[in-house]
Amino acid sequence: MIEAGRLIALLAHHRAADPEEEASLLKILKFLSLSPGPFDRANAEGHITGSAVVGRPGGTAFLLVHHRRLDRWLQPGGHTDPEDADVLATALREVLEETGVRAQPVDAGGRPFDVDVHPIPARKGEPEHLHFDLRFLATASDTDLTPHPEETREARWFTVEEARAIGADPSVLRALEKASRLLSAGATAGR
Numbered sequence: 001m002i003e004a005g006r007l008i009a010l011l012a013h014h015r016a017a018d019p020e021e022e023a024s025l026l027k028i029l030k031f032l033s034l035s036p037g038p039f040d041r042a043n044a045e046g047h048i049t050g051s052a053v054v055g056r057p058g059g060t061a062f063l064l065v066h067h068r069r070l071d072r073w074l075q076p077g078g079h080t081d082p083e084d085a086d087v088l089a090t091a092l093r094e095v096l097e098e099t100g101v102r103a104q105p106v107d108a109g110g111r112p113f114d115v116d117v118h119p120i121p122a123r124k125g126e127p128e129h130l131h132f133d134l135r136f137l138a139t140a141s142d143t144d145l146t147p148h149p150e151e152t153r154e155a156r157w158f159t160v161e162e163a164r165a166i167g168a169d170p171s172v173l174r175a176l177e178k179a180s181r182l183l184s185a186g187a188t189a190g191r
Helices: 004-011 018-033 089-099 162-167 170-184
Strands: 046-055 060-067 073-076 077-079 113-121 129-141 153-158
Touching: 004 018, 018 046, 018 077, 018 113, 018 129, 018 170, 046 089, 046 113, 046 170, 060 089, 060 170, 077 089, 089 129, 089 153, 113 170, 129 170, 153 162, 162 170
Parallel strands: 046 129
Antiparallel strands: 046 060, 046 077, 060 073, 060 153, 113 129
């Protein structure tokens, strides 16, 4: 079972890359502190989600999925499940479910390396709400992809420049740039 207190402790020393990430970090910390159900999909305000920026070793390319519902290229990720040990487990499970790739976390301490809060549009039976997304850095040597057709239209490996060229969201580009620097430098901890 995921505990909000542990996440607050993991995020206490997170260093944001820019003002947008700093604002997201503060929103996430407030949400974790005040929400009675931060992982519950029934929470009308929103919920904590986990995603992974998966890079090839060395940071030469990154795995993105074309999200069916949002019609955008994003890093794999999604909702926490009750059986997930932590949000990192959520992120790695989602990578496998959405792409067929088994990713390995870069930070064994389970710390997110990027955070983002973004709105999710309303759909049948679900009002507009927020995703308080914790992003984890992972690598994968396996480049064979088997996208899950119900959730993703396509999964592909992109360089940072290619992701920029397809119009990836600014927060996704920020995470890819951070990941590229960390993986190319061989960093395994200490953000």
